[in-house]
Amino acid sequence: xxxxxxxxxxxxxxxxxxxxxxxxxxxxxxxxxxxxxxxxxxxxxxxxxxxxxxxxxxxxxxxxxxxxxxxxxxxxxxxxxxxxxxxxxxxxxxxxxxxxxxxxxxxxxxxxxxxxxxxxxxxxxxxxxxxxxxxxxxxxxxxxxxxxxxxxxxxxxxxxxxxxxxxxxxxxxxxxxxxxxxxxxxxxxxxxxxxxxxxxxxxxxxxxxxxxxxxxxxxxxxxxxxxxxxxxxxxxxxxxxxxxxxxxxxxxxxxxxxxxxxxxxxxxxxxxxxxxxxxxxxxxxxxxxxx
Amino acid sequence: xxxxxxxxxxxxxxxxxxxxxxxxxxxxxxxxxxxxxxxxxxxxxxxxxxxxxxxxxxxxxxxxxxxxxxxxxxxxxxxxxxxxxxxxxxxxxxxxxxxxxxxxxxxxxxxxxxxxxxxxxxxxxxxxxxxxxxxxxxxxxxxxxxxxxxxxxxxxxxxxxxxxxxxxxxxxxxxxxxxxxxxxxxxxxxxxxxxxxxxxxxxxxxxxxxxxxxxxxxxxxxxxxxxxxxxxxxxxxxxxxxxxxxxxxxxxxxxxxxxxxxxxxxxxxxxxxxxxxxxxxxxxxxxxxxx
Numbered sequence: 001x002x003x004x005x006x007x008x009x010x011x012x013x014x015x016x017x018x019x020x021x022x023x024x025x026x027x028x029x030x031x032x033x034x035x036x037x038x039x040x041x042x043x044x045x046x047x048x049x050x051x052x053x054x055x056x057x058x059x060x061x062x063x064x065x066x067x068x069x070x071x072x073x074x075x076x077x078x079x080x081x082x083x084x085x086x087x088x089x090x091x092x093x094x095x096x097x098x099x100x101x102x103x104x105x106x107x108x109x110x111x112x113x114x115x116x117x118x119x120x121x122x123x124x125x126x127x128x129x130x131x132x133x134x135x136x137x138x139x140x141x142x143x144x145x146x147x148x149x150x151x152x153x154x155x156x157x158x159x160x161x162x163x164x165x166x167x168x169x170x171x172x173x174x175x176x177x178x179x180x181x182x183x184x185x186x187x188x189x190x191x192x193x194x195x196x197x198x199x200x201x202x203x204x205x206x207x208x209x210x211x212x213x214x215x216x217x218x219x220x221x222x223x224x225x226x227x228x229x230x231x232x233x234x235x236x237x238x239x240x241x242x243x244x245x246x247x248x249x250x251x252x253x254x255x256x257x258x259x260x261x262x263x264x265x266x267x268x269x270x271x272x273x274x275x276x277x278x279x280x281x282x283x284x285x286x287x288x289x290x291x
Numbered sequence: 292x293x294x295x296x297x298x299x300x301x302x303x304x305x306x307x308x309x310x311x312x313x314x315x316x317x318x319x320x321x322x323x324x325x326x327x328x329x330x331x332x333x334x335x336x337x338x339x340x341x342x343x344x345x346x347x348x349x350x351x352x353x354x355x356x357x358x359x360x361x362x363x364x365x366x367x368x369x370x371x372x373x374x375x376x377x378x379x380x381x382x383x384x385x386x387x388x389x390x391x392x393x394x395x396x397x398x399x400x401x402x403x404x405x406x407x408x409x410x411x412x413x414x415x416x417x418x419x420x421x422x423x424x425x426x427x428x429x430x431x432x433x434x435x436x437x438x439x440x441x442x443x444x445x446x447x448x449x450x451x452x453x454x455x456x457x458x459x460x461x462x463x464x465x466x467x468x469x470x471x472x473x474x475x476x477x478x479x480x481x482x483x484x485x486x487x488x489x490x491x492x493x494x495x496x497x498x499x500x501x502x503x504x505x506x507x508x509x510x511x512x513x514x515x516x517x518x519x520x521x522x523x524x525x526x527x528x529x530x531x532x533x534x535x536x537x538x539x540x541x542x543x544x545x546x547x548x549x550x551x552x553x554x555x556x557x558x559x560x561x562x563x564x565x566x567x568x569x570x571x572x573x574x575x576x577x578x579x580x581x582x
Contacts, residue, residue: 071408112404113403120332132424208510208513215503216503227531230520
């Protein structure tokens with residue numbers, strides 16, 4: 001992590017300038033003076049948060065095409081930091097090239113393996129050599145640095161702007177309804193009356209019906225569960241943490257009592273954060289499954 | 292897909308000879324004459340299965356460190372094929388080099404980004420240039436082809452044997468209890484009295500408590516749920532398929548009735564397969580979370 005300046009609030013950002021995480025950070029902190037501090041690993045960002053090198057950190061947590069990003073949950077949990085916000089960003093991949101390049105010039109493509117795989121239908125109509133690379137934004141940076149008109153990158157529009165590239169083809173992802181969810185994390189929990197979403201992690205007791213009874217606590221107390229995901233426990237193959245999102249505010253005594261009661265029935269229980277849900281720019285497109 | 296021979300049974304295998312999927316295939320079909328047919332994308336393998344180019348296909352489905360591999364569930368589901376078996380393989384990464392190379396010769400490392408990330412603690416003590424590549428086995432193949440003593444690959448022991456490389460460092464993954472689960476898929480469902488595990492996919496009705504009531508069907512009928520995973524629905528951001536494993540045999544009329552009854556209460560319901568569970572070489576290490 002490097003490059004903090006005075007006055008502006010330092011915010012940790014996974015990846016490079018121009019990444020999708022960068023887009024999420026800009027959208028979440030719109031109107032505030034922030035100083036991005038980039039980390040090339042999830043853990044760099046989380047460490048900068050807990051050592052208070054930065055006030056907040058922004059990390060991807062869930063991609064609507066590929067599912068959860070386990071490592072990030074594990075880190076939030078292990079470093080004991082707090083989720084204080086969320087942001088959804090629509091993933092729109094573009095083919096970027098050097099200024100003056102045309103589609104006909106392109107022979108080789110760089111992107112994160114997920115970027116390449118998310119554009120597979122588009123790519124199969126072209127006889128390009130594909131290079132997996134560290135990230136979409138680093139791929140754009142590489143194209144700028146190489147100055148070879150035969151090279152293209154798959155990345156977002158922001159990366160084109162930041163690295164002086166042009167968009168040769170836009171919206172090339174197979175699935176055009178692909179969102180990524182980002183968490184805003186902090187060393188300290190925050191609270192306000194506007195907060196309406198709680199993220200929990202728990203492990204159930206090893207007996208039949210344990211998860212069923214967990215969900216019963218929410219159902220019989222009219223707490224709407226918007227997300228449930230089972231994630232492996234490292235070093236204990238095929239045992240699971242459950243990551244659960246429920247609507248609620250911890251200041252509400254009923255909510256606090258339900259969670260407190262539930263915690264007594266779990267092997268492990270931790271509240272990762274209470275925050276204001278992102279209802280998104282297009283609420284019709286972002287719906288949650290009520291369970 | 293290429294290279295089928297007569298007599299031996301053709302089996303589709305994701306990736307290359309020497310991959311972890313190859314290990315799973317060899318372990319599952321031990322003692323049978325099989326002819327591997329390699330596919331470089333999950334979809335290649337599934338297509339070879341449904342067109343009956345191969346009798347079975349072997350694909351990774353769940354890694355105990357990184358969680359599920361959504362695309363594979365989506366493909367099994369979309370191509371309407373059947374899970375007829377499962378196999379767990381312990382992931383043990385090694386640093387491979389050319390014959391005669393020593394650790395001191397190594398300057399650059401190739402591996403799948405996940406291989407690089409799973410060995411991060413080991414790698415941070417070395418000042419090596421890291422190259423993300425398509426897969427662990429293709430990384431081993433590349434080292435053999437380049438014949439440059441400065442290059443190393445992170446891959447399994449089988450890849451060392453197949454590509455004539457030597458193991459320069461073994462068991463270098465951070466997490467030494469890292470298993471991947473593989474499915475064996477077929478164009479046709481299979482049945483036998485020995486089958487004891489059922490994999491389902493369903494979407495719940497959009498009303499509070501829907502998932503709770505789904506789990507109630509299992510709990511009140513003493514069906515042990517061993518896995519639950521929510522996966523995004525492509526093109527419908529943040530709605531979820533639930534992938535569920537329960538213990539049971541579809542020939543059991545009670546089990547069949549429970550599932551039939553449950554199906555009536557879901558928006559979407561499909562049995563992906565009934566098969567014999569892999570109790571593994573070390574059953575103490577492979578336990579499932581009873582929910």
